[in-house]
Amino acid sequence: GPEVMRVVEETKADLPAGLAFHTGVYQPEVVQGLTSEFVWSLLQAVAIVIGVLLLARGARTGLVVASSIPLTMFAAFLCMQFFDISINQMSLTALIVALGLLVDNSSVVAEQVRTDTQQGKPKRQAVLDAAREMALPLFVASACTLAALLPTYLAESASAEYTSALFEVLLFSLAVSWLLALTLIPVLCMAFLATGTSAGAPKVSRWARLKARLRGRTAEPVAPETEAGYDSRLYRTYRGVLTGMVRRPWLSLGGFVAVLVGSFALFGSLVPQQFFPTKEVEVFTVELDLP
Numbered sequence: 001g002p003e004v005m006r007v008v009e010e011t012k013a014d015l016p017a018g019l020a021f022h023t024g025v026y027q028p029e030v031v032q033g034l035t036s037e038f039v040w041s042l043l044q045a046v047a048i049v050i051g052v053l054l055l056a057r058g059a060r061t062g063l064v065v066a067s068s069i070p071l072t073m074f075a076a077f078l079c080m081q082f083f084d085i086s087i088n089q090m091s092l093t094a095l096i097v098a099l100g101l102l103v104d105n106s107s108v109v110a111e112q113v114r115t116d117t118q119q120g121k122p123k124r125q126a127v128l129d130a131a132r133e134m135a136l137p138l139f140v141a142s143a144c145t146l147a148a149l150l151p152t153y154l155a156e157s158a159s160a161e162y163t164s165a166l167f168e169v170l171l172f173s174l175a176v177s178w179l180l181a182l183t184l185i186p187v188l189c190m191a192f193l194a195t196g197t198s199a200g201a202p203k204v205s206r207w208a209r210l211k212a213r214l215r216g217r218t219a220e221p222v223a224p225e226t227e228a229g230y231d232s233r234l235y236r237t238y239r240g241v242l243t244g245m246v247r248r249p250w251l252s253l254g255g256f257v258a259v260l261v262g263s264f265a266l267f268g269s270l271v272p273q274q275f276f277p278t279k280e281v282e283v284f285t286v287e288l289d290l291p
Helices: 002-013 027-057 059-066 068-082 089-118 123-154 160-182 184-192 206-215 224-228 233-247 249-270
Strands: none
Touching: 027 059, 027 068, 027 089, 059 068, 059 089, 059 184, 068 089, 068 160, 068 184, 089 123, 089 160, 089 184, 123 160, 123 184, 160 184, 233 249
16 A cells, blocks of 8 residues: 555656546555454454353353453464465454354353362362363364355355455364363363362352342352252253253254244345445446557
């Protein structure tokens, strides 16, 4: 951009009298504005995800899981620089999409450690078991996500030039997230998560204390095996629905297929189909091939 404008200013001095030209659209400013908007959206998404983690998981578990976000982002930017992938709308969109996916790996491992320690398992053994048991399931889940986006990378068309960054950045982000979930997150769980209560010792969770305080009552202690078993109204309802689906597998599969077909039908009829949004800058490009 600046180099082009320097050449333009030098050319203006050599123009004959009565001839002048003006800059209609300065593309670097347009690109910078769009990139800045996406960066701001990325920062907002990071803040929202961290806030939800702290509210849903508590301070310790939330901070342990949230620690993987900046590390994964930093590693993704390093990979982008190494593989010569620029920061553009597609790569930043991939990072925003990856936020919700990369947190899952760390969250699953941290939750598994917390549940095992509440059931009385020693923390060290709980950390080792969580990393060992969750390695393959998390890898398969990440691989399935990437497989769904693989056609955007392998497509032999002009659109692949723009969409390939989406798959590449997601690949870097999910790979780093999986590695951190099996290495760094267990270490942080070992260092910062509270040790589970001894077997049979009653405890009062923070959520129970808050609900009792709002109702003007005294929270009753709950045995660790009861809380670790998720014996609440929400989990009892979920357990009943899941048990009913397992007992009627063909009915459940038929419902899933119906929902899938209905989703495709609604997607084709209600969702506008447009590969790239309409340009806000009112300008068009003309290419001339001169002899």
